[in-house]
Amino acid sequence: MLFCSGSQLEEEALNVYQAAQFIFRHYQPSLPASPITYSGHTEASGDGLTRVLRVLFITRSPKVAVRQILNMEELLERCQAWKYTDPASSVHFAAECGMWQPGADLPSNIAAFRSADVVIGRHGAAMANAFFMPEGGALIELFSPGWAWPVHRDWLDQDEQSTLQWWCMSVEDPALLSPGQYELEANPLMYRVQPVEKKSRDANMHVPWAGLVHVLEQYAAVQAAGGWPAYHQRRARGETVSYGYSEKGEIRQEASRWNGW
Known part of the structure; x- marks a missing residue:
């Protein structure tokens, strides 16, 4: 359920984050x-500086085989072995990783x-569950x-109380894509x-770990620098939080593509 402004424009949905947090507090005693x-x-680590991040990969229902991550097992394996040291703070990061398919419960x-x-x-409606x-969490879309x-x-952005960080990665290499079921069936509606x-x-899509780990490291650096305030300051300085993974395997910022980010 989304709480919208009444406008026909889907972009104009006010206080969705606050609504989600209210729903959480309502269910909290019986969660x-x-x-x-x-x-x-x-x-x-022995020096107590390692921060273990819990990383949750979201899967989609296979009933309609569209927008699937085809190399999920590889990503989970690499995520579970991930270690990173932020050069600015010397804080060490590691990860515990899991997978979840949102449903009706x-x-x-x-x-x-x-x-x-x-x-x-x-990208999809299920990501609104994030x-x-x-507070301090991150959605990597x-x-x-x-498709942007x-x-x-x-x-x-429209919710002044939001503290959820939004990051994104765009996979720019068509070779990493495979037709979804709608395309194979030439679905007329779609x-x-x-x-x-x-x-x-x-x-x-096959999601390249090299691109995804770059975004994860950027999030870790923000967390080491203070979390949400550091993320907010990064945005105020005009530093991007969205990245493209090019055909040559290069990471590039996508500031112009994402309305100034």
């Missing part, structure tokens, strides 16, 4: 335990997203080439009535 099993680094969705420090998934995350609609970022760019939006 189940987190359904996520996290695997990875659980030990802290709202309390379970809330419990799953509340357990995570970082949520990673393909608004249930605790994955886009495909030719940062509506979740816009909703967070691709004859709707813009052809939605073929790219709905394609299945």
Whole structure:
């Protein structure tokens, strides 16, 4: 359920983050335990400086095979082995990683997203569940080439109480995409009535770890520098929080593509 301004423009949805946090507080006394099993680094370093981030990958229902992450097992394995030292603060980071497919059970969705420090998934409505995350959390949204609609970022921008960080990575290499079920079936509703760019939006994707880990390291650096205030200051300075992974495997900033970010 979304709480909107009444406008027909989906971008004009006010206080969605506050609404999600209100719903969390309503359910909090009866929330189940987190359904996520996290695997990875659980030990802290001897100097006590290691911060272990809980990273939750979001999957989509396979009933309609669109926008799937095709190399999920590889990403989980690499995430569980991830270690990073922020050069500015010497804070060490490691990760515990899990996977979740949101469904119709709202309390379970809330419990799953509340357990995570970082949520990673393909662009789509299910990513709005990240608004249930605790303060300091991050939503890393994955886009495909030719499709750019940062509506979740816009909703967070319109809520003055929001403390959820929005980051994104756009995979710019068409070779990493595979046709989704809608495209294979030449779905008339999706691709004859709707813009052809939605073929790219709905394609299945191999997500390159090299690109994703770069965004994860950027988030870690912000956390080491103070979390939300540091993220907010970064944005105020005009520093981007969205990145493209080019055909040559290069990471590039996407400031012009994302309305000045």
